[in-house]
Amino acid sequence: MTIYNADIADIFNEKRYKIAEVAPYVESLMDYLKTVCGVKSVAVAGGYRRSRETVGDLDILVVAGNDTAVMERFAAYDDVVDVLAKGTTRSSVVLRCGLQVNLRLVAAESLGAALQYFTGSQAHNIAIRQMGGQHGLKINEYGVFKFEERVAGDSEASVYQAIGLSWIPPELRENRGEIEAAQAGSLPQLIEPADLKGDLHAHTDWSDGGNTLEEMVQSARDYGLNYLAITEHSDRLKIAGGLESSRLLAQIDEIDRLNQELADITLLKGIEVEILQNGSLDMSDEVLGRLDLVIGSIHSYFGLPIDKQTGRILRAMDHKYFSILAHPINRLIDERPPIEVEMLKVIQKAKDRGCYIELNSNPRRLDLYDTYCRIAKDEGVLVAIDSDAHSVDGFNHLRYGVGQARRGWLEKDDVINTRPLGELRKLLSQTMG
Numbered sequence: 001m002t003i004y005n006a007d008i009a010d011i012f013n014e015k016r017y018k019i020a021e022v023a024p025y026v027e028s029l030m031d032y033l034k035t036v037c038g039v040k041s042v043a044v045a046g047g048y049r050r051s052r053e054t055v056g057d058l059d060i061l062v063v064a065g066n067d068t069a070v071m072e073r074f075a076a077y078d079d080v081v082d083v084l085a086k087g088t089t090r091s092s093v094v095l096r097c098g099l100q101v102n103l104r105l106v107a108a109e110s111l112g113a114a115l116q117y118f119t120g121s122q123a124h125n126i127a128i129r130q131m132g133g134q135h136g137l138k139i140n141e142y143g144v145f146k147f148e149e150r151v152a153g154d155s156e157a158s159v160y161q162a163i164g165l166s167w168i169p170p171e172l173r174e175n176r177g178e179i180e181a182a183q184a185g186s187l188p189q190l191i192e193p194a195d196l197k198g199d200l201h202a203h204t205d206w207s208d209g210g211n212t213l214e215e216m217v218q219s220a221r222d223y224g225l226n227y228l229a230i231t232e233h234s235d236r237l238k239i240a241g242g243l244e245s246s247r248l249l250a251q252i253d254e255i256d257r258l259n260q261e262l263a264d265i266t267l268l269k270g271i272e273v274e275i276l277q278n279g280s281l282d283m284s285d286e287v288l289g290r291l292d293l294v295i296g297s298i299h300s301y302f303g304l305p306i307d308k309q310t311g312r313i314l315r316a317m318d319h320k321y322f323s324i325l326a327h328p329i330n331r332l333i334d335e336r337p338p339i340e341v342e343m344l345k346v347i348q349k350a351k352d353r354g355c356y357i358e359l360n361s362n363p364r365r366l367d368l369y370d371t372y373c374r375i376a377k378d379e380g381v382l383v384a385i386d387s388d389a390h391s392v393d394g395f396n397h398l399r400y401g402v403g404q405a406r407r408g409w410l411e412k413d414d415v416i417n418t419r420p421l422g423e424l425r426k427l428l429s430q431t432m433g
């Protein structure tokens with residue numbers, strides 16, 4: 001089985017930006033462009049639309065009337081620090097954050113074709129154009145053509161339909177089987193942000209979080225979550241204010257007390273326990289057994305050789321109390337490489353043991369890779385899309401986890417925290433001895 005981590009080309013490319021770094025800039029710019037007189041629609045394409053972990057530059061398409069001054073207004077946007085090119089149908093600028101943005105004016109009748117073309121990926125588009133050829137059709141950014149006649153292209157769906165396919169969600173467009181699935185009518189119904197009912201990994205100021213328990217609860221509630229697991233670090237992670245067992249027991253009491261008061265959200269009692277170098281867990285069974293869930297993770301000995309690292313994690317997952325393996329590959333994008341671990345064995349262990357694997361939504365992590373999400377799905381291992389929030393703003397990261405999950409073909413039923421509380425409790429209790 002081939003495992004794709006990132007497009008090799010991108011690794012050697014110019015600076016790339018984490019998707020969460022650019023999202024606020026992109027959203028403000030889109031809002032601004034929509035207010036320009038004569039602009040009928042604005043759409044973002046490229047890797048950003050495909051929810052890539054990082055983006056190199058940004059492609060925006062605009063449909064506008066003839067008399068529009070959209071190119072002038074684009075160049076005059078507040079956040080623009082450099083105008084690289086300014087034409088009548090195409091301009092490129094650099095935003096204050098360093099990101100290059102390309103704006104293209106397209107005809108309404110070509111919008112779908114242009115969106116399809118500029119969204120990519122390249123591998124997907126090559127396959128689509130080849131299929132067009134087999135149907136006697138020429139597919140380009142202006143439309144779908146039979147000889148000189150335009151037969152489709154105003155909407156993306158029309159482009160796919162012209163070659164007998166249903167519309168393919170952008171996150172799947174990597175030529176990893178999505179075209180065959182569209183042909184067979186078996187495309188996944190991808191998970192949506194609103195499908196998440198709760199979050200199973202969050203910190204408060206009891207360990208290294210920046211907000212109080214009460215503040216985190218309020219924020220989770222505002223975000224629309226029905227349940228929230230509080231999972232502080234364990235004692236060994238001193239640098240992150242890890243809890244000794246007596247402190248964890250005190251927090252358990254505090255959560256019990258809060259749950260009496262809370263009407264519309266339920267707190268779950270958990271821990272993010274250190275997986276020690278030998279694979280044992282940094283907390284006694286007696287205390288772990290009192291929790292609703294145990295998240296295990298590693299924050300040390302990243303450099304162990306692959307057999308030792310894999311053995312360490314597998315041993316931890318075999319523990320009597322072990323619910324979720326958090327941020328399994330432990331990379332930080334552009335900061336720290338992933339640990340060396342045989343993820344196929346880890347996923348198999350989760351299946352055999354009946355525990356779960358996390359997709360950590362922190363934009364620095366986005367840990368699992370999309371490809372591992374897909375393997376977990378194929379193996380029937382449920383994934384937990386967690387925020388790992390360390391402050392009240394942290395829940396906003398869940399959207400990036402969902403984006404990554406969509407790239408990994410995950411549907412609502414593949415994700416444990418889409419379950420209502422009762423069902424979730426059952427699934428967690430199976431992992432707790």
Ligand SMILES: [Zn+2]
Pocket residue numbers: 272297299326327
């Ligand atoms: Zn962690």
Ligand SMILES: [Zn+2]
Pocket residue numbers: 201202203272388
């Ligand atoms: Zn954490």
